[in-house]
Amino acid sequence: MTPSPPRPVLLLLSGSRRVVDKALGLGLDVVHLQAPTMADPSLDPLCLRSVGVDLLDVPAVLAVARTLHEEFGFAGVCSNHEPACTAAEAVALDLGLVAPGTGVAALLRDKARTHEVLDKDPSLRTPWARLNSPEDALGVAETAGWPLILKPVDGSASLGVLKVDGPDGLDAAWQRVKSTLRNDHHYHEVLPVTGYLVEPFAPGEEFSVETFSVGGSHEVRAVVRKLVGGSFVETGHLVPAGLDAERHRAVVDRVVAFLDHVGLREGPAHTEVIVGEAGIHLVESHARTGGDEIPALLALVTGRDVEADMLAHACGVPLPPAVPPLGAAAVKRYLLADRTGRVTAVEGVAEAVALPGVHSVRIWTSPGDTVRPATASWERLGEIVAVGSTTAAATAAAEGACRTITLRMEEQ
Template sequence: MIALINPVSSGAALADAFWEEGADCLHIYSAGLEPSAQSPAAQHTKPYHHTDLQDTAAHLAAHGVHTVIAASEYGVTLADELSQELGLPHHDHRLRGARRDKHLMAQALAAASLPHARTTLVHTEDELRAALDDEPTFPVVVKPVNSAGSEGCLIVDSPEEALDVFRASTGRVNLMGEVNDGYLVQEFLRGTQYIVNTVSHDGKHLLAEVYAERIDYVDGAPMLRHIISRSAFTDAEQHLVDYVLRCLDALGIRDGAAHTEVMLTAHGPRLVEVNSRVMGPCLAPDPYQAAYGYSHQHLTVERFLRPEEFDKRFPLPHGPARTVAKVFLRPHREGVLTAMDGLRTMRRLPGFHSIARLPVIGEPMQDRYLTTGACGIAFFVHEDTELLQHSLATLHDIEDAGGMFRLEDLTNGG
């Protein structure tokens, strides 16, 4: 029996992948989190609502649970705690805090002699002023120590701007349901950001996917436009992959999925963050299957249900036959959605595969700066990477010109 802890967001796709293969799973939900109505696995599995660590551990033990998996970012800490309580194999418990707290994460890298961004943790305005005084140059990044989805992450050009961000956000409840009571002041890393997805077995890490990201900066906030897979690596990219695997070791990642964001700078790779769960926010499996022959969640299922089959992948070279791109659709401004005119053009672009999570006509568009996919996610798959890149550039031109979404002003439409 396998326990999936908080299978929400992309974790619902992980639960579905286990369900497809007939695995016996318990779905454990923390307060405020509910099963996905669109998930077949959730519809066929009775949920257990977590309130107390010992009670939940006893429930898992009574059902013969032998594996505990964090099925989303919401489940990372609880999965660590439950596996420790039950004495089950898991990640290194001594480094539990470093897998969620970005300041402790930087300290773990320093302890392993791995290069990392200059990072200072602050809790008060005085500490923030002192940290900014120590920074040699602007801009710097200011972000909550414990949030996700780029929430609250801003690039600031002055101490006054940093203080405004701190005052506006500190004490507020973030996407993770936690209070912003600590902020990181971090050097601004210049370069290309990458995603490296892995699945681990007994501390050995299998490279699953590598993506380069296009990030634009709008009003001081990073806006992720798309990710596009990499199959053949440059020397610098191979060095980046090797660095990520060492980061996983430094953070005690031993079993299951990890989703790592890393910047390739002029001075080499620098970690942004490691997330010990499957990639989010959307894991519609078909485009990944079309490109790789697997998805991140199905590879994770294979590791836990068929470990001998999974281990046969380690000697194989990484080299998918097709390129896959994931586009985070963006409105050009705020407003109430009245039409999605750009879809008919986007669907005709070479390499277009599918769309997920389209917004609802008649409702206000959600925060366009977050990487939650609230404005829709488009997938492209093609053998010709250059042609695919041309399609992405065309799509972003349509978005930026206001041709994707037709919007009314909030004051008139809602």
């Protein structure tokens, strides 16, 4: 009997069980690098090797990857976890494997550096400054006016984003900036905030553009409408976004020009924009799939799994075929606490799951938990996903499920 050819080996940085399972389903074997503070021992039996390393320490990751490459001969390397994307790209470049670009993941990770690159193109340039003191904010306000946005240069999950309506609110905002820079938040070890920038507040509707690139050609998988709460925490996503043809084309053209300018050539990107009366404002971009499991939402509508495509493309194997979509539209809505308190009961979940159009319901809080209004994505309490023949139908199903679920609390 002829022995089976060896399976390609993927070096995966900070993968979830979902991503590991997809890699195995593609016929790949997995070597897994995990941050020790986020290690998941349940993944170890699924992988050829699992190694703990500080994923923010790029030289350390490179050293580990080179040693493992001698043993396993990686076909590809990737990550869709924001803190690990810079190291994944660095390893790919070092080993001569498929990489998003030449340092583009590191560039997009640092929003101040991204601004510096965009400053070289008048069509992409916007006012901004590194925020080292309140005077930096006043300088931007003199040029662009109020309100302003203060945000971490390397933040994630909407952590630490502040809107300042005028000079009277600047001192209080500066104190909150200094608090965030002390990194006293839940995920400080893997998502440390190292600096801030300031830019004008851009009013308008928020969208993300999900793309997949091969050889510098960018395929737009979807434009997704974002729902955002008062603390800039995302409260939901809608696919398709419902833009008219002219605005859809304008958004796509803007994002493609941006990706070309920063040098992204391979794999997924998630680019956020605001569309308002002043035009299209580029918020930020990442050389990875969208967070909040946006790929799963897209798959319901398009039948294409961008996470699986990312893994296959990194290793040079054929992209998996599309499957029949479940609906023409999909909506995700998050459950949020409207006050601080201790959860005593979560009711109506089974009834919500049974509603027409509801695809899934997940609850992340339990009786006894203390919850509060979300100031970062990890403080959301659950999610509802619904599908329908139109965005309106999917939205109605999701909102009906939200109304069916009751969170009972004791105030503290």
